[in-house]
Amino acid sequence: MVKRFFLMLxxxxxxxxxxFVLLRLMPGNIVDIMFDSAxxxxxxxxxxxxKELGLDQPIAVQYxxxxxxxxxxxxxxxxxxxxxxxxxxxxxxxITAKLAALALFFSVLFxxxxxxxxxxxxxxxxxYGLRVISLSGLSMPSFWLALLILMFCVAQFGSIxxxxxxxxxxxxxxxxxxxxxxxxxxxxxxxxxxxxxxxxLEVLRxxxxxxxxxxxxxxxxxxxxxxxxxAFLPVxxxxxxxxxxxxxxxxxxxxxxxxxxxxxxxxxxxxxxxYPIVQNLVMLVALIVVTVNFLxxxxxxxxxxxxxxxx
Amino acid sequence: xxxxxxxxxxxxxxxNIDSRWSAILHFARHYPLALFGIAIxxxxxxxxIFAEFIATHDPISTHAALSLSPPTANNILGSDMMGRDMFxxxxxxxxxxxxxxxxxxxxxxxxxxxxxLMSGYLLGWFDLLMQRVIDIMQALPLLVLALVxxxxxxxxxxxxxxxxxxxxxxxxxxxxxxxxLSLREMPFVEAAxxxxxxxxxxxxxxxxxxxxxxxxxxATAQLGSAILVEASLSFLGLGVPxxxxxxxxxxxxxxxxxxxxxPWLVIFxxxxxxxxxxxxxxxxxxxxxxxxxxxxx
Numbered sequence: 268m269v270k271r272f273f274l275m276l277x278x279x280x281x282x283x284x285x286x287f288v289l290l291r292l293m294p295g296n297i298v299d300i301m302f303d304s305a306x307x308x309x310x311x312x313x314x315x316x317x318k319e320l321g322l323d324q325p326i327a328v329q330y331x332x333x334x335x336x337x338x339x340x341x342x343x344x345x346x347x348x349x350x351x352x353x354x355x356x357x358x359x360x361x362i363t364a365k366l367a368a369l370a371l372f373f374s375v376l377f378x379x380x381x382x383x384x385x386x387x388x389x390x391x392x393x394x395y396g397l398r399v400i401s402l403s404g405l406s407m408p409s410f411w412l413a414l415l416i417l418m419f420c421v422a423q424f425g426s427i428x429x430x431x432x433x434x435x436x437x438x439x440x441x442x443x444x445x446x447x448x449x450x451x452x453x454x455x456x457x458x459x460x461x462x463x464x465x466x467x468l469e470v471l472r473x474x475x476x477x478x479x480x481x482x483x484x485x486x487x488x489x490x491x492x493x494x495x496x497x498a499f500l501p502v503x504x505x506x507x508x509x510x511x512x513x514x515x516x517x518x519x520x521x522x523x524x525x526x527x528x529x530x531x532x533x534x535x536x537x538x539x540x541x542y543p544i545v546q547n548l549v550m551l552v553a554l555i556v557v558t559v560n561f562l563x564x565x566x567x568x569x570x571x572x573x574x575x576x577x578x
Numbered sequence: 579x580x581x582x583x584x585x586x587x588x589x590x591x592x593x594n595i596d597s598r599w600s601a602i603l604h605f606a607r608h609y610p611l612a613l614f615g616i617a618i619x620x621x622x623x624x625x626x627i628f629a630e631f632i633a634t635h636d637p638i639s640t641h642a643a644l645s646l647s648p649p650t651a652n653n654i655l656g657s658d659m660m661g662r663d664m665f666x667x668x669x670x671x672x673x674x675x676x677x678x679x680x681x682x683x684x685x686x687x688x689x690x691x692x693x694x695l696m697s698g699y700l701l702g703w704f705d706l707l708m709q710r711v712i713d714i715m716q717a718l719p720l721l722v723l724a725l726v727x728x729x730x731x732x733x734x735x736x737x738x739x740x741x742x743x744x745x746x747x748x749x750x751x752x753x754x755x756x757x758x759l760s761l762r763e764m765p766f767v768e769a770a771x772x773x774x775x776x777x778x779x780x781x782x783x784x785x786x787x788x789x790x791x792x793x794x795x796x797a798t799a800q801l802g803s804a805i806l807v808e809a810s811l812s813f814l815g816l817g818v819p820x821x822x823x824x825x826x827x828x829x830x831x832x833x834x835x836x837x838x839x840x841p842w843l844v845i846f847x848x849x850x851x852x853x854x855x856x857x858x859x860x861x862x863x864x865x866x867x868x869x870x871x872x873x874x875x
Contacts, residue, residue: 274713281714286726293730399611402863406802406856408809411829411848418837418844515719519810533722534814537729549726553717 271564275557282553283546287330290542296322297346297540320346333546343543347536352543356529356551363521363528365440367513369448374456375506381456382463383498387490389468397460404457410519413450417523420446447524451516455509462505467498500570507563511556609867615860622854626673635663637670637823649842656842658831664842667823668850674822675854678739679804686743687797690750691786697751698758699781705755712748720745724807728816738817742807746800753796757789791869798862802855809851825851 298316317323321332336343342352385397470476471494479489514530521531529548536544606613625632635653640660649656655664693712697705715723723745731737761767762785770780811817812826820827828847837844 274710277710278713278717281710282717285714289726289730294732402859403852403856406859407852408806408813408826408848408855410810410813411844411851414829414837414844414848418841421838512719515721518721518725519813522814534725537725538815545726549718549722552719552722556717556719 268565271561275561278557279550279553283334283550284330286546286549287333288326290540290545291326291329293540295540297542298322299540333543337547337550342547345536345544346541347539347544352547355544356532356548359527359529359532360551362526363514363517363530366444366448366451366517366521366526366528367510369441369444370452370455370513370517371506371510373448373452374459374509376456378456378459379463379499379502382460382502383467383490383495385460385464386467386471386498398464401457401460404453405461407453408519409451409454409516410523412453413447413520413523416446416450444526447520447526450523451513451520454516455513458509459502459505463498463502466501467494470494470498500567503566503570504563507559507566511552511559514552514555609864611860612864615857615864618853618857619861622672622850622857623676625669626676629669629673633663633666633669635666637662637666638821648840655846656840658828658840658843659836664828664846667828668825668846671823671825671828671847671850672854674735674818674824675805675808675851678735678742678808678818679801682739682743682804682808683746683797683800684743685739686746686800687750687793689743690747691754691789691793693747694751694754695758695781695786695789698755699762699777699785708751712751715745715748718745720803721807721810724811725814725816728811733816733819735818735822738808738811741811742804745807746804749800750793750796753792754789757792758785761785761788795862795866795869798858798865802858802862805851805855805858 296317297320298313314323321329324332333343340353342356344350345352345355348355381397381401385394385401388394471490476489476494479493484493517528517530518534520526521528522534525531529551533545533548535541536548640662641657653663653665655668657663658667693708697708718726724741727741727744728738731741758781767780767784770784771777775783808817808824809826809829812824813830815827815830817826818824825847829844
C-alpha cells in the first residue's frame with residue numbers, strides 16, 4: 268500500500284511536468300491572443316506584459332515557481348480575470364461535483380438493475396432490447412443527446428430551466444441539473460449495465476451457484492443473494508472510475524447547457540491560454556483520478572477477502 | 579434434466595462448415611447483430627470512398643437562396659445557414675471522420691504495440707519507465723488529454739489525428755504487454771529461442787501474432803471512441819478545421835442558433851456519428867465473442 272501511494276505521487280509529478288510542457292507548446296500565449304483581438308502589436312508592450320506574467324523566464328524556472336506555489340496553496344492568478352485561481356475555481360467546483368454526483372446516481376440507479384435483469388433473462392427479447400439500448404448509449408455523442416434533450420424540451424414546454432443565477436433551493440437545483448446529468452449519465456449507465464450483465468453471467472456459471480440451485484434454493488435467492496453479491500465487485504470498480512472520468516463528458520455537457528462549472532471553464536481557459544487555470548485544473552482532475560483508483564483498490568480488498576495486496 | 583441434441587450442438591459449434599459460403603451463413607445466423615454492424619460500417623466506408631459520386635452537391639459551395647432550407651427533393655437532408663447541402667456535408671464528413679478514426683487508431687495502435695511488446699519482452703528499466711509513463715497518461719480522461727494535446731498542437735487534420743492517437747497508446751500497450759508477459763514463458767517461444775532465433779525475430783514472428791486477437795478487439799472498440807473524440811474536439815472548435823466538413827463542427831456551428839428553426843441541422847450529423855459508432859461497437863462485440871471465447875456469454 269505504501270508503495271502504491273508513492274507510485275501515485277510519482278504519477279502526479281509526471282503529470283505536472285507533462286501538462287506544464289504541453290501548455291507551453293501551444294501556439295501563441297495569452298499576450299498574443301490579447302494583441303490579436305486588439306489588432307496591432309507593439310513588441311515592447313508585449314514584452315512588458317510577458318515579463319509581468321513571468322512568461323519571459325526559462326520554462327524550468329516557471330515550473331519551479333508553480334510547484335513552489337502549489338506547496339503553499341498558492342495557485343497563482345488567472346491571466347484573464349486577474350483574480351486568484353483559487354477564487355476562480357472554488358465556486359465552480361461544487362457545480363461540476365453536483366452534476367457528476369447526480370449523473371452517477373442516475374447511472375447506477377438504471378445501470379445496475381437493468382444489467383442484472385439482462386443477465387438473468389439472457390438471450391430473451393428483453394435482453395436483446397436492453398443490450399441494443401445500452402450499446403446505443405455508448406455510441407451516441409453525449410453532446411448530441413444533450414442537444415436533442417434541449418430541443419425536445421423547448422418544443423414540448425417552450426423553455427427549459429437555464430442557469431442564470433446560482434439556484435436558491437434544493438428543488439431548483441435538482442430541476443436545473445437533472446437534464447444535463449441525464450444527458451451525460453446515459454453513457455455511464457450503459458457502461459455500468461454492460462459490465463453488470465457480463466459480470467453477473469460470469470458468476471452465474473460458477474460452481475457454487477450450481478450448488479445453491481441443487482440445494483433447492485429458489486431462482487430469486489440464487490440470483491439476488493448469491494450471485495449479485497459477487498458480481499457487484501467489478502461493478503464497483505467501473506463506478507469508481509466512471510465517477511472520475513465523468514469530467515470528460517461534462518466538458519461538453521456543461522458547454523451545451525451553459526452551466527458555469529469547472530469542466531466548461533477548462534475549455535475556456537485552454538482557448539485563452541490561461542495557463543494557471545488550465546494547469547491547476549488538470550492537476551485536480553489527475554489527483555481525483557489517481558485517488559479514486561487508489562480508493563477503488565482499497566475497497567476491492569475490503570469487499571473481497573480473497574484479494575490481498577502484497578507490499 | 580436437459581436433453582442434449584447432439585446434432586444441434588455440433589451445428590452450433592460450426593462442425594458442419596465445409597465451404598466459405600456456409601461459414602458466412604453460420605456467422606450470420608449466430609451473430610445477426612454483428613452482420614448489422616458490418617453492414618452499417620460498410621455503408622459509411624463506401625460513402626467515404628465514393629463521396630464524389632454519392633453526394634449530388636458540393637459540400638463547400640454556398641447558396642444564399644437555400645439558406646436553412648428544410649429537407650426537399652433537391653436537398654434531401656436540408657441545407658445549413660449558408661445554403662450548403664447537408665447530405666453532401668454528411669457524406670464528405672464520413673470521409674474526414676473515418677480518416678481520423680482509422681489513422682489515429684492505427685498510429686496509437688502501432689506505438690502501443692511497440693511499447694507493449696518491448697516492455698513485456700525486455701522488462702527491466704525500460705518496462706519500469708514505460709509503466710510509469712502509461713500510469714501518467716491514464717490519469718486523465720481520454721477527452722481531457724486529447725483536448726490539451728489538440729490545443730497545444732494547433733488545429734489541423736494531422737494534429738487532430740495525433741492528438742487522438744496518443745491517449746489510445748496506454749490501453750494498447752497494457753494489453754500487448756500483459757499477453758507478451760505470459761507468451762514469453764510459453765514452450766514454443768522457448769523452442770524458437772533454442773533454435774537460435776534472434777530475440778527480435780522471436781518477438782515479431784512468435785509473440786506478436788499471438789497478441790493479435792485481443793488487439794483486434796481493442797482496435798475495433800477504439801475506432802468508435804476515436805470517432806466520438808474527434809466529434810467532441812471539433813464540436814469544441816479544437817478539432818478538424820475548415821474547410822473539411824466535420825460532423826462535430828457541423829453540430830456546433832448549427833446547434834445554438836438554428837436548433838429551433840432548423841432541427842435537421844442537429845438531427846442528421848448526430849445521427850451519422852451515432853450510427854457509425856453503433857456499427858463499430860456491434861462489430862467489436864462480435865469480434866470479442868469470436869476471438870476471445872473466454873469472455874463469451
